[in-house]
Amino acid sequence: MAMSCKDGKGVMDNGxxxxxxxxxxxxxxxLYHECPKPxxxxxxxxxxxxxxxxxxxxxxxxxxxQNRRCREKQRKEASRLQAVNRKLTAMNKLLMEENDxxxxxxxxLVYENGYFRQHTQTTTLATKDTSCESVVTSGQxxxxxxxxxxxxxxxxxxxxAEETLAEFLSKATGTAVEWVQMPGMKPxxxxxGIVAISHGCTGVxxxxxxxxxxxxxxxxxxxxxxxxxxxxxxxxDVINVLPTANGxxxxxxxxxxxxxxxxxxxxDFWMLRYTSVLExxxxxxxxxxxxxxxxxxSMPPVQHFVRAEMLPSGYLIRPCxxxxxxxxxxxxxxxxxxxxPEVLRPLYESSAVLAQKxxxxxxxxxxxxxxxxxxxxxxxxxxxxxxxxxxxxxxxxGFNEALNGFTDEGWSLMGNDGLDDxxxxxxxxxxxxxxxxxxxxxxxxxxxxxxxxxxxSMLLQNVPPAILLRFxxxxxxxxxxxxxxxxxxxAVKVGPCSLAGSRVGSFGxxxxxxxxxxIEHEEFLEVIKLEGIGHSPDDPMMxxxxxxLLQLCSGMDETAVGSCAELIFAPIDASFADDAPLLxxxxxxxxxxxxxxxxSPNRTLDLASALEVxxxxxxxxxxxxxxxxxxxxxxxxxxxxxxxxxxxxxxASMARQYVRSIISSVxxxxxxxxxxxxxxxxxxxxxxxxxxxxxxxxxxxxxxRGYLGVELLKSCNEGSESxxxxxxxxxxxxxxxxxxAVPVFTFANQAGLDMLETTLVALQDIALEKxxxxxGRKTLFSEFPQIMxxxxxxxxxxxxxxxxxxxxxxxxxxxxxxxxxEETAHCICFLFVNWSFV
Numbered sequence: 001m002a003m004s005c006k007d008g009k010g011v012m013d014n015g016x017x018x019x020x021x022x023x024x025x026x027x028x029x030x031l032y033h034e035c036p037k038p039x040x041x042x043x044x045x046x047x048x049x050x051x052x053x054x055x056x057x058x059x060x061x062x063x064x065x066q067n068r069r070c071r072e073k074q075r076k077e078a079s080r081l082q083a084v085n086r087k088l089t090a091m092n093k094l095l096m097e098e099n100d101x102x103x104x105x106x107x108x109l110v111y112e113n114g115y116f117r118q119h120t121q122t123t124t125l126a127t128k129d130t131s132c133e134s135v136v137t138s139g140q141x142x143x144x145x146x147x148x149x150x151x152x153x154x155x156x157x158x159x160x161a162e163e164t165l166a167e168f169l170s171k172a173t174g175t176a177v178e179w180v181q182m183p184g185m186k187p188x189x190x191x192x193g194i195v196a197i198s199h200g201c202t203g204v205x206x207x208x209x210x211x212x213x214x215x216x217x218x219x220x221x222x223x224x225x226x227x228x229x230x231x232x233x234x235x236x237d238v239i240n241v242l243p244t245a246n247g248x249x250x251x252x253x254x255x256x257x258x259x260x261x262x263x264x265x266x267x268d269f270w271m272l273r274y275t276s277v278l279e280x281x282x283x284x285x286x287x288x289x290x291x292x293x294x295x296x297x298s299m300p301p302v303q304h305f306v307r308a309e310m311l312p313s314g315y316l317i318r319p320c321x322x323x324x325x326x327x328x329x330x331x332x333x334x335x336x337x338x339x340x341p342e343v344l345r346p347l348y349e350s351s352a353v354l355a356q357k358x359x360x361x362x363x364x365x366x367x368x369x370x371x372x373x374x375x376x377x378x379x380x381x382x383x384x385x386x387x388x389x390x391x392x393x394x395x396x397x398g399f400n401e402a403l404n405g406f407t408d409e410g411w412s413l414m415g416n417d418g419l420d421d422x423x424x425x426x427x428x429x430x431x432x433x434x435x436x437x438x439x440x441x442x443x444x445x446x447x448x449x450x451x452x453x454x455x456x457s458m459l460l461q462n463v464p465p466a467i468l469l470r471f472x473x474x475x476x477x478x479x480x481x482x483x484x485x486x487x488x489x490x491a492v493k494v495g496p497c498s499l500a501g502s503r504v505g506s507f508g509x510x511x512x513x514x515x516x517x518x519i520e521h522e523e524f525l526e527v528i529k530l531e532g533i534g535h536s537p538d539d540p541m542m543x544x545x546x547x548x549l550l551q552l553c554s555g556m557d558e559t560a561v562g563s564c565a566e567l568i569f570a571p572i573d574a575s576f577a578d579d580a581p582l583l584x585x586x587x588x589x590x591x592x593x594x595x596x597x598x599x600s601p602n603r604t605l606d607l608a609s610a611l612e613v614x615x616x617x618x619x620x621x622x623x624x625x626x627x628x629x630x631x632x633x634x635x636x637x638x639x640x641x642x643x644x645x646x647x648x649x650x651x652a653s654m655a656r657q658y659v660r661s662i663i664s665s666v667x668x669x670x671x672x673x674x675x676x677x678x679x680x681x682x683x684x685x686x687x688x689x690x691x692x693x694x695x696x697x698x699x700x701x702x703x704x705r706g707y708l709g710v711e712l713l714k715s716c717n718e719g720s721e722s723x724x725x726x727x728x729x730x731x732x733x734x735x736x737x738x739x740x741a742v743p744v745f746t747f748a749n750q751a752g753l754d755m756l757e758t759t760l761v762a763l764q765d766i767a768l769e770k771x772x773x774x775x776g777r778k779t780l781f782s783e784f785p786q787i788m789x790x791x792x793x794x795x796x797x798x799x800x801x802x803x804x805x806x807x808x809x810x811x812x813x814x815x816x817x818x819x820x821x822e823e824t825a826h827c828i829c830f831l832f833v834n835w836s837f838v
Contacts, residue, residue: 020064023052028061032068090211090320094194098209101173154242157250160290161274167312168286172328177201182355183561192363197351203311203334204348206355210363213324213370216283216317220275222366223315223329224285229365230358231396232257234266234404240297248276253287254299257308258400260347260564260590261636262423262457264340266404267308270299286314304406309334315362327366331359343459344634346592352562353591364522387578392525395552398584399568402453403638411453414652421663422656425453426648448642451583454655455638458663462674465565465589465633466558471669472587473553473567474762474803476530479665484658485530485547523554524804528569548572550582555589565589585639587666592632637662696747696818697724700736700829703818707792712831733810733832736818739825743768746827755835757802771800783815787828792816799838810835 020028027050031038038046043061047053053061170176179196193210212219226233234256242250251273259266273287289310290297301307311332318326337348347353372385402425405411410429416422428450460468472479528549550572555565568586637659643651701723704712713726727734733752737743745756745763753759758766769777776798783793795813802808811834820826 020056021052024056027053028064028068032065036065036069036072038065086322086324087211090324090326094209094211094326097173098194101175154244154250157242157272158244160272160288161244161248161250161276161286164272164274164286164288164312164314165276165284167288168284168314168330169316171205171312171330171332172207172314172316177205177207177332179207182206182352184559192360192367195355195360197355198332201332203309203332204351204354205311205330205332206351206359207331208329208355208359208363209327210329210367211320211324211326212363212366213374214366215323216319216325219317219325219327219366220283220285220315222369223362224273224275226255228393229361231361231393232260232357232400234258234400244276246276248274250274252290252297256302256305258404260588261344261634262403262455263634263636264344264347265306266304266406267335268302268305269308269310271310281319283317284314285317286312288312306336306339308336324370327363329359329362331355344592347590347634350562353564354562356560356562357564383578388525390578391550392523392552394582395550395568395570395584396566398570398582398640399566399586399588399638402584402640403455403588403636405453405455414452414648422454422456422659424652424655425455427451427453428645449645450643450648452641452643452648452651452655453638454641454652454659455636456659456663457634457636458666460589460633460635460666460670462631463633463670464558464631465591465635466556466560466563467673468635468666468670469553469565469567469587469589470556470759471673471761472666473551473556474758474765476528478669479662481658481661482530484654522557522560522563523552526551526553526805527572552586562591564591583640583642586637588636589633590636592634635666637666693747694724696736696826697727699818699820699826700727700734703791703829704816706819707790707816708814733830733835735830735832736827737768737830738827743828751835752832755802755808755832757804757806762803766803771802773799773801776800787815787817788825800832802837807838808835809838 027046031042031046035042040058040062043058043065046061047056047058167176178199178201180199182195182197185191185195193208195206195208197207198205214222222229226236237254239252239254241252244250253269253271253273255269255271257267257269269289271287271289273285275283275285277283287310289308290299291309292298311334313330313332315330316328320326331354333354335348337345340348368385368389372389375385401409405413405423405425410427410431411425412427414424414426416424528551530547530549548571549569551567551569553567555563557563566586566588568584568588570582570584572582573580639655639659639662641651641655701712704710713723713730728749730749731751733755734749735745735752735756736747737745744765744767748756748760748763753763756763756766756771769780772780779795779798783795786793793815795815797809797811797813800808800810810832813833814831816829818826818829
C-alpha cells in the first residue's frame with residue numbers, strides 16, 4: 001500500500017487518493033494535537049465519537065496520522081535547517097572579518113619587523129631619540145599618544161568619548177590587541193560565538209563575536225543593564241547624562257563589583273560610557289575609566305573598595321540581514337592584582353576568567369532572552385522563563401551580599417571564639433528581615449528578627465571545581481546536617497509542596513525537580529525535596545518532615561577554562577511566590593590556574609575517571625592524573641540563618657560548628673577525589689583497568705551475541721581489555737542495572753553517563769524507573785517478563801529523563817539479560833540507540 005505526505009489525503013487499498021472534507025481534517029487535527037500517535041483503540045474510539053469519520057476505515061486514519069507526523073517532522077527539520085543556514089551565513093561573515101583582521105595584523109607585524117631591522121642597522125642604542133620612540137610589545141605597535149586638552153566640560157568629555165570609541169574599535173575589529181582563541185571554544189552553528197582572549201597586553205582582556213536574534217537597540221538596552229546579567233555587579237549608578245551633537249549620549253557611571261571570595265576586597269570603577277551610531281548604521285556602546293590623566297571629573301575613593309581600571313571596552317552591534325544582530329564584545333580591565341593576596345593573583349591576571357564571567361556571560365544573556373522570546377512558553381511551576389531567571393539572579397545576588405557583608409546593607413562583624421577560620425556577621429536591618437516574619441505551618445509564630453551569616457574560605461588542590469561541585473550536589477548527605485536543615489526550613493515556613501506531574505531526578509535522600517536551565521546548559525535552577533528530615537516533637541522549630549530548597553547550580557562543565565563553579569540554595573515557602581524571602585547559602589569554587597588549564601584545552605574529565613584513577617587507568621584517567629596535580633582552587637562557603645536576637649550566641653556557636661564540619665567534609669571529599677590519594681589504594685583503579693570491569697564487559701558481549709545472534713562490538717574477539725575499551729567508548733548509551741525489587745544502575749559507559757548526566761559514583765543512586773516517563777515505565781514493566789523469559793526485548797523509541805530532569809529522546813532500545821560464567825542472570829543491560837537531548 002502506497003503512503004503519501006500530502007496534506008489532507010488518505011490512502012485507499014487500491015492505491016487511489018481520497019480527499020478528506022475540511023470537517024474531517026479539523027477533527028483529525030484536533031486529535032493529532034492531543035495525541036500525535038494514537039493507538040488502534042483510540043482511533044476506533046475517534047470514529048465512534050465523530051460521525052463525520054464513520055465512512056473512513058481505521059487503516060486510512062492510521063495512514064493519515066503517519067503522513068501528518070511525517071509532515072510535522074519535515075516542517076521541523078526545514079525550520080531547523082533554515083536556522084542553521086542563517087547561523088552559518090552570519091558565522092561565515094564573522095570568520096571572514098576575523099580573517100581580514102588577522103591578515104591586517106600579519107601585514108602590520110611584517111611592516112614592524114622590516115622597520116625595526118632597518119632601524120637597528122642605522123641607529124645604535126646609545127643615540128636613540130627616546131622622545132619619539134616606538135615600543136613593540138607582543139606584536140603591538142604603540143606610539144606615544146598626544147592627547148588634546150581635556151576637562152570636565154561637555155567638549156572635554158566628548159573628546160575623551162571619541163578617543164574611547166576609536167580605541168575600542170581598534171580592539172574589536174583592528175589589531176590593537178593580539179587575540180588568541182579561547183581554549184576549548186570552537187566556532188560553529190551551535191557555539192556561543194567566536195571567543196578570544198588577549199595575549200601580552202596590559203591587564204586582562206577578552207573579545208567575543210556572535211549572532212543573536214534581537215534587534216540592535218534591544219541588545220544595547222540589555223547589555224547596558226549590567227546588574228541584570230553580570231552576577232558580580234553590585235550596582236551601577238548613572239551620575240550624569242550628556243547628549244552630544246551627533247545624537248549620541250555620554251554617561252558618567254560609578255560601578256561596584258562584589259568580591260568573589262572572602263580573601264579579596266571588592267572593587268569599583270569610575271567610568272565614562274559613550275553610546276553612538278556609526279555611519280554604517282552600527283550601534284556602539286563603549287566605556288573606559290576616568291583617571292586623573294584625563295583631567296575629567298573625578299570620584300573620591302570609597303571605603304572597602306579597591307579602585308580598578310576599565311580600559312577602552314564596549315559593544316559593536318550591527319543589524320543582520322533577515323533579522324537579529326551581529327555583536328562584537330570587548331572587555332578590557334586592569335583589576336589591580338597587587339592589592340590581593342599572592343595566592344589569588346592568578347584569578348585577577350587571567351583573561352580566561354574575565355571571558356567566562358563577563359564576556360561570555362553577556363552573550364549567554366542575549367541568547368537566552370532571544371530564545372525565551374522565540375519560545376514564549378511557561379516552564380517550571382507555571383512560571384515564565386523571565387521569572388525563573390529573576391529567581392536565579394536573586395539567589396546569586398543574595399549569596400554575594402552575604403559573602404561580602406557590606407556595612408551599608410546592615411552587616412556588622414561579630415567577635416570570634418578565639419579562632420579566625422570562620423567569620424560571623426549579623427544583620428538586623430529591616431530590609432534584610434522583610435518577609436521573613438512568617439508563621440510556621442503548625443501555627444507557631446516566627447519571631448526571627450536578625451540574620452546571621454557564617455562564612456569561610458579554603459584552598460583546594462588536585463580536584464577540579466566542577467567535579468567537586470557535582471559531588472556536593474549529588475551527595476548532600478555527605479556534608480549536610482538534617483537538624484540544621486530543619487532549623488533553616490522553619491525560618492521560612494516550609495510546608496507541603498506538590499511535585500505531581502513534574503519530571504524529577506532522584507539521588508539518595510533527595511528528589512530534584514528541574515525548573516529551568518540556560519540554553520547552553522551551563523546553569524540549572526531546580527527545587528530540591530529533602531526527605532526524612534529529622535524532627536523533635538518538643539521543639540516546634542524542628543517539626544518539618546520534608547524540606548524544599550530552591551537551588552542554583554552552575555559551572556559543572558569540566559572542560560570550561562576559567563569557569564567558576566557555584567551551588568547556591570535557599571529554603572523556600574510552600575507558596576513559592578516570586579517575591580518569596582530568600583536566605584541563600586552555598587559554595588563557590590574558583591579555579592586559580594586557568595593559565596595552566598589553557599595549555600590543554602581539549603582535556604576532558606569525568607567524575608568516574610576522577611574517582612577511580614590508577615596506574616593502569618584509561619587515557620582520560622591518565623590525563624586527569626597528569627593535570628590534576630596542578631589544579632588549585634579556592635572554595636568560599638557562606639551560610640545564612642534567621643534567628644531571634646536573644647539566641648544570637650547560641651546560633652553563632654551552632655553556625656561556626658556547622659561551617660567547620662562542612663569544611664572538614666569538603667576536605668575529606670577532596671582528598672577522596674584526589675588522584676594522589678586514589679593511586680595509593682590498590683582497590684580503586686580505573687574502570688578500564690579492573691579485572692571485574694573486564695569480566696563484566698565480556699559477559700555483556702557474550703550475552704548479547706547469544707540472545708540476538710550478532711556482535712555488540714567490532715572487537716569482541718580481541719581480548720577482555722579491548723572489549724572493555726570499545727564498550728566504554730561505544731557511541732550508543734550502554735547501561736547495566738541490578739536484578740532487585742527496585743532495579744538501580746550499576747554500570748554505564750561514557751555515552752550512558754553523558755545521557756544520564758551523572759557519574760559512575762552517583763550512578764548507583766539512580767533507580768531504573770526514575771529515568772522513564774509514565775509511558776516508558778508501562779512499556780518497560782510490560783516487557784520485563786519477556787526479558788527474563790526470552791532473554792531480550794526490543795523497545796520502541798521514546799523519551800526518558802536524565803538525572804538533571806532533562807528529556808532525552810532515543811530511536812530504539814534493546815534490553816537483554818547478562819549471564820555470568822555459571823549461566824545465571826547477573827544483571828540487565830540496556831542499549832539506547834541514537835539518543836539526544838530534546
